[in-house]
Amino acid sequence: xxxxxxxxxPDCPPCEIIKKFLNEYGYSFTIKDIxxxxxxxxxxxxxxxxxxxxxxxxGNTVIRGFDLEKLKSVLQIKESKRA
Numbered sequence: 001x002x003x004x005x006x007x008x009x010p011d012c013p014p015c016e017i018i019k020k021f022l023n024e025y026g027y028s029f030t031i032k033d034i035x036x037x038x039x040x041x042x043x044x045x046x047x048x049x050x051x052x053x054x055x056x057x058x059g060n061t062v063i064r065g066f067d068l069e070k071l072k073s074v075l076q077i078k079e080s081k082r083a
Contacts, residue, residue, distance in 0.1 A: 002059035004029035009046045014066035016055040021068065025077060 006029050008015040032040035044050050048062050056063040
């Protein structure tokens with residue numbers, strides 16, 4: 001499995017949803033808080049050209065902002081439809 005990096009910041013409700021989602025499916029991930037870690041903030045903006053959280057890095061894929069459907073697609077998660 002490719003490493004998952006989650007760029008986040010305090011008081012970011014979508015970030016919390018992504019954390020819960022990844023935990024629910026048993027994925028391990030690295031959290032980089034852009035408010036506490038200036039290096040992480042620099043990486044986010046300069047390396048990944050992103051200016052929002054959550055931003056998720058999986059291998060060479062960058063998911064900017066809250067996009068649960070794209071995250072499911074990249075992780076190849078198929079949920080059964082409930083009636």
